[in-house]
Amino acid sequence: MSDLLLTIHNTSPDSRGKEGKSYITKKQGILSKLGYLRKEGDYPISYDYYTDEYGNTDYNFVDWHMYSSQNRLTGVFDKPRAKMINFPVRGIYGDEQSERENEVTGYFYRFENTTEVDINTFIFCMKHSDIGVVGFYLYSFIKSMNSYFGGEYNSPIEQLVVNTGIKSTKLSEAITTLEAHNMITNSHSTFVPFLSQDKSIPANGYRTLNRTQFTDSRREVEVRKVMSQAAYERTGGRYLYEDSSIEENDDDELNDLPF
Known part of the structure; x- marks a missing residue:
């Protein structure tokens, strides 16, 4: 399928x-x-x-x-x-x-x-040009994965590109749009680039929301934090949101990603 x-x-x-x-x-x-x-x-x-x-x-x-x-x-x-x-x-x-x-x-x-997607969800996506066909397709895909895994669907962007066939830039844009209209939630897990293979961090977790929770106007979307390897090591493998002192003292080693 x-x-x-x-x-x-x-x-x-x-x-x-x-x-x-x-x-x-x-x-x-x-x-x-x-x-x-x-x-x-x-x-x-x-x-x-x-x-x-x-x-x-x-x-x-x-x-x-x-x-x-x-x-x-x-x-x-x-x-x-x-x-x-x-x-x-x-x-x-x-x-x-x-x-x-x-x-x-x-x-x-x-x-x-199989996964049921309400016709009103399709109408909502078609009514908003920033969502459109790609947004509806991505929402439906995430919802099917939520059902398959019995809850939250965790996946790195790279794997989502492979699974959906949507190019990386467009995919990140679609994820942000769905979240802005309150169609999905995104855990925005902290990302550490070039992390060694013997260490791992959780991928972003996605959940779909019901049609009654969608919003016509776009809301502000949280950005994903990027932590340097040095800051990651100093936390002993703990993440940024678990220790506010790391965020305060290592601003030069942190960046934001829009997904």
């Missing part, structure tokens, strides 16, 4: 040329090229849940009633206006083998690792 997100994110909807993609869902669009959608002339028109002989309903199993299986002579179902529909291939089947064997292993049936 991450490959799909990266492909969509890094493809301009206005791209042209031999490898250009003008649409996401339409014919020859991104999802079609990746095999996630396929044009078909049949589709479900109703459904039932499986019920055993004792009247117990199992909502994990859905019995779909397809248009092609109905008696069209009865006139109960009108002829569809659209002759072809987008069949969500990977929503039903996880891969080509499961489709050949008719095993429903797609995303619709493996929802335990």
Whole structure:
């Protein structure tokens, strides 16, 4: 699924040329090229849940009633206006083998690792030009990681660049923007450049906030502290925010980063 997100994110909807993609869902669009959608002339028109002989309903199993299986002579179902529909291939089947064997292993049936993003969050991002598509994508990515790790998502900027496909400068800008609109929190862990491999410091921790907590106006965002190796050694490995005397006495060895 991450490959799909990266492909969509890094493809301009206005791209042209031999490898250009003008649409996401339409014919020859991104999802079609990746095999996630396929044009078909049949589709479900109703459904039932499986019920055993004792009247117990199992909502994990859905019995779909397809248009092609109905008696069209009865006139109960009108002829569809659209002759072809987008069949969500990977929503039903996880891969080509499961489709050949008719095993429903797609995303619709493996929802335990999916993340729900409210439509109002999307609208909020589109309404604010400084957030936009990149901000919505990054917010959704962080939220999915929060769910996956069961809380805060810790990651250095370099790894976030690899995982999201967003360039470093743009990524730092997007993180600041999301925090400014109160969409995420950022731990702003102190950073020590060129620290030896036998020592480590925690990476920034990110958490997403709910739509009701977002703010239309930008608020001031905290900056990340950078500590020199010399100051780090004098604290015995403790961080700047744990000892205010270090901040007061070593101003010449401290800098701020906007992420």
